[in-house]
Structures are given as C-alpha cells and as structure tokens.
Amino acid sequence: RYYEYMFGQSRRRKRGRRPLGGRGEPELSQLQVVIESREPGCQSYPHLTSSEAYHLTVTEPVAMLKADEVWGALRGLETFSQLVHEDDYGSFLVNESEIDDFPRFAHRGILLDTSRHYLPLKSILTNLDAMAFNKFNVLHWHIVDDQSFPYQSIYFPELSDKGAYSYNHIYTPADVHLVIEYARLRGIRVVPEFDTPGHTQSWGKGMSKKVNSQKDLLTPCYSGEQPSGSFGPVNPILNTTYDFMTKFFKEISSVFPDAYIHLGGDEVNFSCWKSNPEVKKFMKKQGFGIDYAKLESYYIQKILDIVSSYNKGYMVWQEVFDNKVQLKPDTVVQVWMENSYANELSSVTGAGFTAILAAPWYLDYISYGQDWKKYYSVEPLDFPGSEKQKKLLIGGEACLWGEFVDATNLTPRLWPRASAVGERLWSSRNVTSLQDAYKRLTNHRCRMLRRGVAAEPVFVGYCAHEAR
C-alpha cells in the first residue's frame, strides 16, 4: 500500500522503469527493509512495549530501513513515503537522508465513540489509515455507552438485539475482527472500552428482567417507596451482576487480543443508587455510611479483579483513581478532566500509576479558527513531579466523542487537527515552532487528501490534488 501512496496519484506514472535519458542523475532503485530482532512480530499484535524505533538511510542506489521490530519498520515506511515527492514534470524525487527516529511517548491514541452515533466500518477503517499516516498506535474504541450498544456479543446477543439503534447498527464478530486485523497491519493496538458502572443505559435494554427473566443488570431507581420505572448505573449489590460481568469479560478478553481493556468508571451518578432501598440496606451492611464513592469502588474493585483473572491489564478514567479504588500497579489512569489536569497528573504519577493524557485534547469541542495550534502547544510533562514520575506519563489520546459526530463529518473534524496531537506525542519536546509546524501540517493535509482521507483545510489555500 505504501507503493500506491507514493506513486499512485501521479498522472504520469508509467509501469516499469523509465530510461533516464542521459541525465545521469543518481537514481534510487530500492528500499530495503531489514527487521533485526529474531522475533520481528509480523504475526503478533503490537503492544505498549513494542519497539517503534527505526533507522532510515536514503542514498543511491539502495535505501535502507532498519528497525528492531516490524512496528518500527511501519513507522519508517511512513516517514520514507513522506520524503518522496513529485516534481512538476512527474518525476519522483527523494533527498539523501539519514534518520534515526523513535517515539517520545509509547501510547499515542485516538478515541472513537460508536455509541452516540454508529460508525460504519468504512469510517473506522479510513480513520485507521489516517492514524497510520500520523504515527498513532492506539485505537481506543469506546464501543458502547448509554445511547446504544452496537457490539454483538456472542454470549449475550440480547445486548445488541435490544440495545443497538437497529439491526443495521451493529458490529458483528466478523466486523470486530476486521477492525482488529486492519489495525494490526498498521501497528495500531485496539483497546476496547466497556464503560461501567455508569454510561450503561443501553446495556439495560437487553439485560433486564423483561428480556431474560433474570434480575435487571441496572439499578432500578425509586420514587419514594415505589420503583420509578427508570434505571441507573449497573447494580453493584447483586451476585447476578458479577456473574454476568465474569462471563461478559471472558468473551471480551478473548475477542480483543490487546493486553489492555478500558473499563471506564467515569461520571457515575449516585442519585439512583441513593433512591433504592436495597442499595441503601447494602451500604449500611458494608459500613459505607453515606459515602457512595465507596460503593462505586466496591463495584470497580470486583470488576478489576474479574478482568485481572483473565490476565488483562486495565485502563480506567481518572475518577476510579480519584475515588481511591485499589488499583493494580500496572493500571493506566486516563486523565480527562480539563480543570487542573496538571495537578491530576502529579497525583496519579505521584501515587505510582501510569497515566495517559486526554484532557486538553477533546477534539469534539470544536471552535472557530486554527485550534490545532492550542493542541500542538500542550506540553504533557508540564506538571510538578520528579523524573521518575514523568516517566509514568506514557502518552495521550485525542478524543472525538460522538454526540455531534458520525460518518458524515468524522474525518474532516478529526483530521488534520489530531495530527497536531500526533506530532506532540511522537516528536521531541523541543519541536514546538508553530510556524514550522504550519508549513508541514498544510503539506501533510494535502498528502492525506491524496491518500483518500478527507482532512479539512488548515487555512486559506489549496492542494494540487483536491478531494473529489
């Protein structure tokens, strides 16, 4: 596919070699790709600790791309493809270069939300292409939420049967495998998020007494002495809840090969729990008093234990840490609240946990003008802390929540704004010039257009090959 990216758009491309016509200029005839490790990783999945470093030497007649693992070769291939350019006469040129490159941060992610709006496969795959062009390596798939449950579960088909927007708004196991493999070939990890106990309204449609005659998965809310008819977060006091979660996460653990699962844990609204007499009784019995954060922690703790038993690591939103849940040492805490996120990073890393930063990169918050600049100007390590602490910040994610986003506007809304985040997470700390970035970003945007990604304009101007 990189051959196509580099030479495909040329109108004057000829098959085979063209005689140089006696110009006698140096010609590059080959790019050799060498993967040095004995276990290149071609049949395996990328991991947080994968090596993405590469060494690129462009000199005639043969250029050399060396990497420890295949993941580094992918990054190097992307770079090489960006070095090749076409002149006005249809010749392809590349400058003699020597590049030694590796990412600053190991976790460079994009969050997509397929619950607020279903995203057709094509949209997700195009986005994976764009991610590869920008050296992103994690797709954080926020696959289900309150509004809809598009994930077709093998053990619990009623979840999507009743919880998806419609039968046309579902990801079958085949769809999921396709995404995972498409991502893998681009060195992109797929980390699914099954957010609980909040953000679960759609789960309740399938897992309810009415449907499968078990207990409701969600907590029935009360109006005084009577059930009000509405439901709240997952019910933390029932054994059936944990039976379900055990089985459900067994499936998730086997469907998604990544070492990590994101368990959510954000924005749990306590009012429903507070209204339910059984829950209140439970609180008393457990000695939690009226501190519902303790009940939340009790639930999360049990889910974390379930997921650990399947040998998966977990990622959680910051509330789980803030509410003092007991976390395993390799938990990744995702900091998303914009208010004093630097302080939060200090707290999280100070407590010895790994962190990833999303707070300043909520790309769904659109505004007029060149907002890529403010994303570019974020310095993730700008928080009070020791060297040791700073090492615990392993990267970040640009998030595109789906309230106002679907396939009609996803690509132009995400790109090239997310490119600014991509560079911030890959490049050195001292690569900060906005002027220089502007030049390269506008160029890169035109490149993405050529490759079929409908990235929106950065500012006034044009591309030689406009989007069709």
Added chain:
Amino acid sequence: AENEPPWGIPCTQLLVFVATPGCNGFPSLNSKESYKLSVLEGSLLLSADAVWGALRGLETFSQLVGRDENGTYYINKTEIVDFPRFPHRGLLLDTSRHYLPLRAIMETLDVMAYNKFNVFHWHIVDDPSFPYESLTFPELSKQGAFNAMTHVYTASDVQTVIEYARLRGIRVIAEFDTPGHTLSWGPGAPGLLTPCYLGKDPSGTYGPINPILNSTYQFVTSLFQEVSTVFPDFFLHLGGDEVDFTCWKSNPKIRAFMKEMGFGEDYKKLESFYIQRLMDIISSLGKGYIVWQEVFDNGAKVRPDTIIHVWKENSTPYMEEMAHVTKAGYRALLSAPWYLNRISYGQDWMAAYQVEPLKFEGSPEQKDRVIGGEACMWGEYVDITNLTPRLW
C-alpha cells in the same frame, strides 16, 4: 367494502397546475413562490401561479410522503396553502479562500432546494484567489487563480451552475467585491491596485483598487459589462466591505487627489467616490445592486433601490443597523447572526433559529423593506472536505 386495502385508494398521480409557468425564464426577486397542495382520496393536486411555486410545492409534497413498516408509501390527507415570509432566502459560498469544485456547488444547490432557499450568493473572487475565468481579461484568472488549469470556473462551468440553480428556482447573484478584497486581481491587472508606499518609495505591496485613475473605471466598466451578460439575474453584489485605508493614505498621488477633491482626511469619502462611480456604471448596464453595510455606513450616495447587506455583529448591534438602513428607505438583507462559518460546540442551529429578523423598532413600511437574509459560509476553513456537514 371488505376487500379494500386499509390505507385507502392508491394515489397514482400528482397533478401540477401552473397558471403562468415561466419555465424558460429565470427566477427573480419578484417571483411568486406561493402554492396550494390538496391531498384527498383519489386526488393529488398541486397548484401555483408560477413554476417557482410549483417547485416549492413539489418539495413539500416530497416531504409528506412517508413509508410504513411494510414498505408501503403513504401520504396523509392534507390541505396546504403556503408562501414564503421573505422573498430573498440566500446562501453565500466563498470560492476564493478555497476553490470549490463544481460538484460541491451543485450538491449545495440541491440541498438549498430541499430547504427552500432561492438565492445562491456566489462570492466568487477575493484576496487569496481569482478563479473566475474572464473572457475579457483572461489574465485575471491566469495570474490570480490558485492554479489556472485546475482551480478555475470556465464560462461553461458558470453557465452550468446558473442553469442547475435555475431548474431549482434558485437565483445566482455573483459578488465581485471591490475596492477591498482584491489582492488576487493585481497580478492579472497591472496598475489596477493601489501601490502602497513606505515613505517616498513604493513598498512593493498593494492595497485596494486605485480609485483615482481613469484606467480603473475603464477596467471596471469592461469587466462588469461581461459580468452583467454572464449572470442573468437583475442584481449584482458589489461588495464594498472592509476597505483598509492604510495603503491609500501612504500613497502620495492619492493624498494629492484627496486634497484636490476637498475630502480632507476622510478616506470614507474617497471610498464613497469610488463606489458611487461603480454603481453608476452598474446602473448604466441595466443591473441593480446589493452592497455590504459599510457602503451605507460610510455615507456613499446610493440609489434608492439599493439593497444593503447587514453583516456586522460586533460594532453596532445588527438590529439597530437594520432599523437605520430601513429607516433611510433602503431595502435590507440580514446575515449578521447567520455566519455559519463561525462554528462552536453543540446545537448551534438553535441560536440561528431563534433570530427574529424584524425584531427592531420601526414602522410597517420599514419592516417591509427587510426582504430576507442569507446564511454565510465563508471559506477560510472550508472546502469540499467539510462544506456539506458544516452547512447542513
């Protein structure tokens, strides 16, 4: 009877009756867009005075047709008498900040028809690029387009747009904005723009159109002669917004002219001098004109049938401006609260919806002078990749 399908007698035909069709003509500000739609058992009738009303009625009809769970198309019994509140319902596209391929423009015209818009305000050229291929002055686009081969609108392209619009009852009003917003005109028309000065010497940069030269008015006459023929609508938009006086002030010849004319230090008078001459030229070509509000604000003497386009949101509250404009006897178009290029997070359609164009203090005659408004999609951050989802 027992065997009759539950949904009634199938409808097979929509009869469209138009009193005075005008199918081969162009829509205008005075076109009648009213229609009557009658949906009864066994009889579907759409009647209108002119074909333009029939188009609106057809759109409405197409929205009334529903489909049930069995896949059957149905329509409810309905009686509709409909006509627009405002006769000028426009959309502005900017093809200078970014070139828009024809496909983008046509798609926009389609969606405009779905939403009963009837004016396409084509802000075709501006500072960054000049994509309009002029027959009289081919150098303008040759030197001024982003790419003279790929980023231009040929005469044929323009006719394609005009006809595509016409078939949807949409007027095409071209805007050739002067004297400001004209940097891209410079390379193809040497001597047209004002050379700016740094002290005694030309600085090498250029400003607005040079209002003191006869050649300017000759050029403008020829260009607008062509534009008047190419674009059939009665109205042309002449622009006249955001004229930066710095360059004029720096130029000694212009300063001399100011003295000669007794304008003092008031460059608004020079701006008005240019605009007035331009408007005379346009009138002599048999066209009417629309101008941005600065032309009115800066005291130019405009003809009584000028339409003033109110766009500023900050300096004066736009409702006050609407009152001033209509009080002075001019017709007004409202765009100020409808700059759709200014995106923000959330359901911003609500703010646009809640605007009440006549919410200002004034007599009924004043209010009658508000002929409508335009949603504007300026192109600084917009091209074909994001135009449609940003606009609709």
